[in-house]
Amino acid sequence: MRVDLFDFDLPPENIALRPARPRDAARMLLVPGSTGPLVDHHVRDLPGLLRAGDVLVFNDTRVIPAQLEGRRGEARIGATLHKRIDLRRWQAFIRNGKRLRAGDEIQFPADVTALAETRHADGSWTLAFGGDEPVEVLLERAGRVPLPPYIAGKRDLDEADKQDYQTMFAARDGAVAAPTAALHFTPELMAALAEAGIGHETLTLHVGAGTFLPVKADDTTDHQMHAEWGRIDAATADRLNAVRARGGRVIAVGTTSLRLLESAAGDDKVIRPFEGDTAIFITPGYRFKGIDALMTNFHLPKSTLFMLVSALMGLERMQQVYAHAIATGYRFYSYGDSSLLLPEG
Template structure:
């Protein structure tokens, strides 16, 4: 299976640069994974495709303003630091640009010294471990100095930071948003619950590994970066109960999907747990729990389009993407949505 098998042609003007004013006002392409049939709807129509007894799984991670712009102490050279993973004792794994200016021992000042970082080590893929020095509360300083770490295809900063978080985001720790969830409003979530659909909250802190390009020709040789996830007893109970009673498990986004598929035992059961996952789902994968998926449109040749293809088949997915391009859907993080049933 080649990476190039998952390529499709996307006109640049279809890449959404801003979120819609109304979160649920996006378009929704519905793909039937059994027949390949495609329907064009609005996102707020999603309730028509959910049934009483189903369980909808959402990822309640929260994106932190993880992009810091600083200057190298001694030369004043501009350095950009992206926080990826929190370690112990104020140490973070980070992505630094330009990396050549960030050898171990390099000290970087942010906000005129409000925050100072020292590079202490180089780890996999050239990421840096940085120890931060500050006075007060780290999260408050980050809130003041940091920017939202938007994907590179979005060309400007957001005016409203909250639009790169879901309305149900709680647990801080992501370097990117679980974007399928951006379409939900509190009113829509209430409507879904009133219809008799359980909502199970899981947490997976999204790292940049999910979005890193696949650099190998053979898909099976790609290695995913690890991401931290957590499932509590309440969420595990709701998901197991839906399966036991013949309901469907509908995941909002690839991150929710990867969380429950990582944690499931061989019988497709979940229990409360936490850990790190490197699960890579591509065609040939047998889903243990997931039945349906709500997702956005993903980059060509990405691990995410491979995951979607594992669920609905590569040809039907690429045909649906071709149709979405033809119908001028909006693509990627702030774009329109897709439901696979």
């Protein structure tokens, strides 16, 4: 499909630079099927919008301080790690990469160093970190949380972001970007969901910096997704399959949870254990196998994520949804408001 079909005009004032407080005070647009009326809610209304027996699936990845500023000689080098290769090596997007050659050592703050090993076809590099300390320890010392470019371009990272940009489920280090749909959840909301008979499960997908990259191709068939590592264990897969067998719905909280569930599900709609990389790219025409509904924020024009929600609900429906959201002041992107997409109404 042509990428320009997924374009739309977004006023800058609709881009959220800070999250709602409290988190579950964010607005949420209910989208029931392809023709049902759009209804404005708040995230805290979620227990009354779902059914007993449904289960929400959260991504428990934790954002690491994956953005580094350093030098190779006199040249300034910026690095954003986006995918672990092994215990000491990460693939990274490099700013000012033309000043870098294989074998160069980059000096980061706090006596952290990395060797530039290999340049990849997409312009990223494999960096091998020096020393014996775990790379996670080095990053805590020398790195910072990489705010999305549409926020970082408007303001600097501050102390509030260190908590605001982690979900309450964050447990497993490895993400470069937060699974932002889950930023809306609080312990109080989770208690209300449990009281309403709505369960929850977690999986792990370490979100990479590729999630921020624009689609530069003119046609979706020419776009190459970056791979991300994920895991669903056997016990979680069994419980999710049991939910569906009882008539409940599997509701992905965020496109990252959805992408991993779809990577783990077969054509028979059975979710199986999964561990490894996924580069699944979901566009209209895709047949969903692992999820029944999606809770997600509002996404960028011409992004792979807007393509994904258009695959779930239909492009014309999502154009209608986004026109309503923009006209009524919904806040977009990582710190923005939410939507509940129910394909069956």
